[in-house]
Amino acid sequence: MKILGIESSCDETAASIVVDGTTILSNVVNSQIDIHSNFGGVIPEVAARSHIEVINPVIDEALSKANLNWKDIDAIAVTYAPGLIGSLLVGNLAARTLSIIKNKPLIPVHHILSHFYANFLTENKPKFPSLALIVSGGHSQIVLFKSHSEFQLLGETRDDAIGEAFDKVAKVIGLPYPGGPSIEKAAKLGNPNRFKFTKPRLDNPYDFSFSGIKTAVLRQAQELIGKDFNFPSFEIAPLLNEQDKLDLAASFQNTVAEILVKATQKAFIEFKPKSIVLAGGVAANSFLREKLEQSLPIKVTYPPINLCTDNAAMVASAAYFLNKKSNPYKLEVIPSLPLSKLKNK
Ligand code: KG4
Numbered sequence: 323m324k325i326l327g328i329e330s331s332c333d334e335t336a337a338s339i340v341v342d343g344t345t346i347l348s349n350v351v352n353s354q355i356d357i358h359s360n361f362g363g364v365i366p367e368v369a370a371r372s373h374i375e376v377i378n379p380v381i382d383e384a385l386s387k388a389n390l391n392w393k394d395i396d397a398i399a400v401t402y403a404p405g406l407i408g409s410l411l412v413g414n415l416a417a418r419t420l421s422i423i424k425n426k427p428l429i430p431v432h433h434i435l436s437h438f439y440a441n442f443l444t445e446n447k448p449k450f451p452s453l454a455l456i457v458s459g460g461h462s463q464i465v466l467f468k469s470h471s472e473f474q475l476l477g478e479t480r481d482d483a484i485g486e487a488f489d490k491v492a493k494v495i496g497l498p499y500p501g502g503p504s505i506e507k508a509a510k511l512g513n514p515n516r517f518k519f520t521k522p523r524l525d526n527p528y529d530f531s532f533s534g535i536k537t538a539v540l541r542q543a544q545e546l547i548g549k550d551f552n553f554p555s556f557e558i559a560p561l562l563n564e565q566d567k568l569d570l571a572a573s574f575q576n577t578v579a580e581i582l583v584k585a586t587q588k589a590f591i592e593f594k595p596k597s598i599v600l601a602g603g604v605a606a607n608s609f610l611r612e613k614l615e616q617s618l619p620i621k622v623t624y625p626p627i628n629l630c631t632d633n634a635a636m637v638a639s640a641a642y643f644l645n646k647k648s649n650p651y652k653l654e655v656i657p658s659l660p661l662s663k664l665k666n667k
């Protein structure tokens with residue numbers, strides 16, 4: 323079964339064709355990073371406009387790269403939630419329109435679930451029950467997948483997503499957007515033990531909170547330049563010396579990695595999963611990958627970097643395995659739909 327996936331929930335316009343949820347025939351991603359890096363973050367209106375400009379060419383390219391025509395496509399899958407409303411709408415309207423005029427079934431996909439399905443596009447496909455750490459710019463969850471149709475949300479962030487914390491810390495210390503890769507690079511030259519940031523204690527051991535750590539980095543940076551908490555965050559970077567920046571990046575990355583590792587270790591002991599997978603944009607972080615691998619008794623698998631960050635191949639894969647069709651005349655986008663609210667067996 324060949325599914326055309328479409329993804330536009332944030333700042334990537336993507337289309338991909340995947341066979342039987344596992345084999346990628348084409349995977350086209352138009353990233354808006356260059357546009358948004360001028361602002362240090364995603365501007366929703368700019369993102370939506372850029373999606374409109376490229377959505378049709380991106381879909382055409384996915385078909386031509388796969389060497390296929392519309393008659394070869396069995397279904398269309400699209401991210402309908404969660405995400406930026408304007409961005410979601412563009413992919414959604416494209417998918418609904420194509421579903422109607424090309425007479426193809428339409429399969430809506432939840433973005434967080436699709437990140438887990440990126441792992442089915444690799445050689446190490448998750449075995450159920452599978453413990454998934456889904457960490458990206460908009461989400462941070464630990465989920466136990468018992469089967470394709472049944473999952474248990476063990477915990478999630480109470481405030482900022484981890485990728486958001488990477489992006490905000492990078493901004494304070496003057497590293498370019500997106501913050502995750504910049505912090506990872508800087509951290510390689512920094513001392514991860516120089517600064518100790520207090521880790522939050524939450525009643526659910528699988529919940530996270532990254533907002534306090536982000537603020538702790540800000541306070542530490544203000545202190546290093548001899549200023550108090552009133553000093554504006556955007557004026558700090560030029561006053562910090564290079565080694566302080568590198569050490570802040572390394573200490574921050576080390577602290578958040580320790581938090582994720584601890585929660586994953588605990589979940590492994592409690593739920594005894596057959597596989598552990600890492601997913602989402604922050605799964606691209608090699609420091610986190612290494613720390614997890616060193617501290618867990620079974621192999622931790624993760625997708626290649628281009629399938630960690632937003633893409634449409636993972637949407638097409640999730641659609642194949644979950645296969646819940648929707649009426650193309652009625653499908654609505656839902657900008658805020660946490661996993662905890664998603665219907666599941
Ligand atoms: O999954 P994704 O592309 O979009 C969302 O669904 O949010 O994730 C983007 C996030 C950004 O916050 C980015 O800084 C982070 O993933 N990221 C990383 C790395 N590469 C991307 N974070 C840490 N280390 C990386 N190497």
Ligand code: ZN
Nearest residue numbers: 458603631632
């Ligand atoms: Zn994502």
